[in-house]
Amino acid sequence: MTAMVKAEGVHKSFGAAHILKGIDLEVAPREVFCLIGPSGSGKSTFLRCINHLEQINAGRLYVDGDLVGYRQKGDRLYELKDSEVALQRRDIGMVFQRFNLFPHMTALENVMEAPIQVKGEARAVARARAERLLDRVGLSDKAKNYPSQLSGGQQQRVAIARALAMEPKLMLFDEPTSALDPELVGDVLDVMRGLAEDGMTMIVVTHEMGFAREVGDALVFMDDGVVVESGHPRDVLTNPQHDRTKSFLSKVL
Ligand code: ADP
Ligand code: MG
Numbered sequence: 001m002t003a004m005v006k007a008e009g010v011h012k013s014f015g016a017a018h019i020l021k022g023i024d025l026e027v028a029p030r031e032v033f034c035l036i037g038p039s040g041s042g043k044s045t046f047l048r049c050i051n052h053l054e055q056i057n058a059g060r061l062y063v064d065g066d067l068v069g070y071r072q073k074g075d076r077l078y079e080l081k082d083s084e085v086a087l088q089r090r091d092i093g094m095v096f097q098r099f100n101l102f103p104h105m106t107a108l109e110n111v112m113e114a115p116i117q118v119k120g121e122a123r124a125v126a127r128a129r130a131e132r133l134l135d136r137v138g139l140s141d142k143a144k145n146y147p148s149q150l151s152g153g154q155q156q157r158v159a160i161a162r163a164l165a166m167e168p169k170l171m172l173f174d175e176p177t178s179a180l181d182p183e184l185v186g187d188v189l190d191v192m193r194g195l196a197e198d199g200m201t202m203i204v205v206t207h208e209m210g211f212a213r214e215v216g217d218a219l220v221f222m223d224d225g226v227v228v229e230s231g232h233p234r235d236v237l238t239n240p241q242h243d244r245t246k247s248f249l250s251k252v253l
Contacts, residue, residue, distance in 0.1 A: 002065040004029045004170055004201045005050060009059035012045055019045050021225035022059065027218070030199045034212040034233060037222035038248060043205045046222070047172045050203070051092050052085055063092065064169060090118065093163030093171040097178045099155040101147040107134060107158045108143040111165050118166070126165070133161035137191045153184030157191055164195075171195065173204040207252055213237055221245045 005027040012020040048054040070077040111130035115121040137157035177185040219233040
């Protein structure tokens, strides 16, 4: 079975700052893969490399068997053209801590936008899907609301629906609940739980250890640009092997 994401010795630097120091990991199709670690350890950078928002400096990164950003011929790698990178990126949905909805569009229009603009889809088709997706995230009754008329949790659920509208094969979540008031976190996690039950492959950077334990299939603890420890969430969370993991967990649990 082809891994949905495979990282082999991935390095990333910004100038002299060496941020990712040889990341090796594999995410299987349909897996909920949780990524935890202290602030500044490189979690967001790693997600951005998967999505080719950042280019890696060494190693190999594959999504669904395809090299991210490159084509291989024999031993040589050739950079993909921007249009080819855009095609790769289409298949990957990303949800950020900040929801970044288009403020001048309603919830429904936000969800319709990418399929129309990027895929040239007919409005009626995009609308029907957007209505379905808003229903799925529990916001049918907010379709005509503008982002400013929605709570943070509702905006984040629209952002998830918007990412799903492109029918991605992989969803990346970068601390999707960190900016939310505590009472709004549950609704967003419930939507993510539903996605997981439907078999979506997801990489989730989160501090929600309850979610990781209950929904996660795999958990990686990253610190200072390396994978310190990985395993089943229950094992890593209840029986961490490394001091750095223990120390981190003692602060967040
Ligand atoms: P995390 O998501 O685990 O908190 P990040 O991946 O955001 O960590 O950041 C890891 C390190 O990389 C930080 O020290 C951050 O300042 C640095 N960094 C991230 N993006 C850039 C960038 N575009 N230019 C320079 N440094 C960056
Ligand atoms: Mg981050």
